[in-house]
Amino acid sequence: MKVLLVGGGGREHALAWALSASPLLTKLWCAPGNAGIAELAECVAIGAEDVPALVDFAKRNAVDLVVVGPEAPLTLGLADACAEAGLRCFGPSAAAAKLEGSKTFTREVTTAAGVPGAEWAQFEDAEAARAYLRQKGAPIVVKADGLAAGKGVVVAQTVEEAEAAIADIMESRVHGEAGARILLEECLLGQEVSFFALCDGTTALPMAAAQDHKRVGDGDTGPNTGGMGAYSPPPAFTPALEAEVMDRIVRPSLAEMAKRGTPFRGVLFVGLMLTEAGPKLIEFNVRFGDPECQVLMLRLQSDLLAALVAACDGELNRFSLRWSNEAAMVVVMAARGYPGSYVKNTVIEGLEDAARIPGAQVFHAGTARREDGALVSTGGRVLGVAGTGASLQQARDAAYAAVDAIRWPEGFCRRDIGWRAL
Structure with missing residues (x-):
């Protein structure tokens, strides 16, 4: 199979590393790639968000599968453009990618599906947000509704800190239009875990969990980042918790998305808080995490390419994944x-x-x-x-x-x- 991998970060290097081990692979391109990926794939100078150029390249080179690493091309409709061109693409449609592109959309879907999560409210007016904040108090979580490269969330310990976050996001627009709307959410307490499931629109296949480290400094100090490290498996995430997450969070959400006419195909990144009352949803992302993908690929013993094809073709009900105990x-x-x-x-x-x-x-x-x-x-x-x-x-x-x-x-x-x- 000829594969085009989209992206150029650490997640994409890990995906390229795993894909290159597949006996099904005959040719691997990556757009745009990086110096490490260049040792495994032919890098092409096309930006990850240049949807027309990516589709044109895939058509001209008779690509069998487009694998999308980052979220931005998905929210821009790369999977839709591939479908229109008759290309197989691993990743959700733009409508389904709203699970990451809009945090309000995710809360609407999961509330309708009865998924356990934080109490939340959304605002397009900063003064209304501040009034709600004064009523609820702190700690509280302030989130930009749109994509902010993993930096649009502030866990505010004081009302003053939350007010500053509201001003930064909504008024100073430090994250651009992603901050035109915000969510204020209950601050959940417990251990945070990233869990991943492959989805084909109907079936969800559990992958594995990892624990990320978001803050820049030792002891979880300093500002949030895109992620400073991760490990897998996290001891706190037991097989019983995995089963509960699949039954109470992943499958109901998948069913609600299908009910809305936007079936989710791709990898669902489930951000969880393991609270005393059980696992609760923090957020969904619609792609592999970075740096969680790196540790998942190191532990995956199954053929990644075969698994991604099964997700695209609606055949996950006949597929299983093997993981290293290491x-x-x-x-x-x-x-x-x-x-x-x-x-x-x-x-x-x-x-x-x-x-x-x-x-x-x-x-x-x-x-x-x-x-x-x-x-x-x-x-x-x-x-x-x-x-x-x-x-x-x-x-x-x-x-x-x-x-x-x-x-x-x-x-x-x-x-x-x-x-x-x-």
Whole structure:
């Protein structure tokens, strides 16, 4: 099969790594890719959000499957454009991708489906939001309704902090039009877990869970980021909890989407809070998480390409997935200053030394090759340095040994990934 992978981050490198192991694969392209992906696939200079150019490329090259990594192309209708062109695409339609593109839409769907989640209210007027806030008090969660690159959520511990978030999002528009509407939600308490399920519109197949680390600093301090590290499996997420999440959250939501005429096909990313009253939904995303995808792909023993095709073709009811009992951990190395302004085009060395560490695997996110062959940073989150092992501690040891082998003075990472479990 000829496959076009869309995206250029750490998630896409992990997907390329898993897809390249499939015996079904004959050719892999990635648009636009990165320096790490270029070692596995032919990178093409098409932006991930250039829907017409992506569809044109796929048609001209007789691509058998388009695999979409990031959320933006899905909300822009890439899957719809592929369907119109007779192309198979792994990812939801634009109408179904509203589960990530609009947090209000998700709450409307899940409320109708009886899914356990936070108490919520939505606002298009800042003063009305402030009045509700004063009535409810803090802690409270302030969310931009639209896509904000994983940074549109503020968990406010005080009313003043929440008021500042409302002003930033709705009035200063720090996230652009994504902040034209906001949600104020009950602050759920417990452990946060990311769970993933493959969906074909009718059937949902459980994948695996991971625990992400959103804040930039050790001990979960500092501002939220796109994710500074993850591990899988999280000990707190038991098989019994997985069954409960499938029965009370995933399947009812899938049924409600089908009922509305917008069946969900793709991977459903279920953001959960494990509360004392049971698992509750924080949010849905419509693609693999980053950096959760990296640890999932390290543990997946089934053929990823075959699984994605089954999801596209409505055949998940005849499919099962095998997972390694080993643990996996990824530590994100970011450019100094991230998630604020950061320096770019700094040289990274030592990846060959890191790759020689038993159990280690390095995934590229924001990287490129200079003409002289040097590897340089191009983004905020630059590398995902991963480790696997029989225990989470062994996976952690491998990951941090690989981190320490990399020579990049302008980079940094958290040193406590996995602290909840360890």
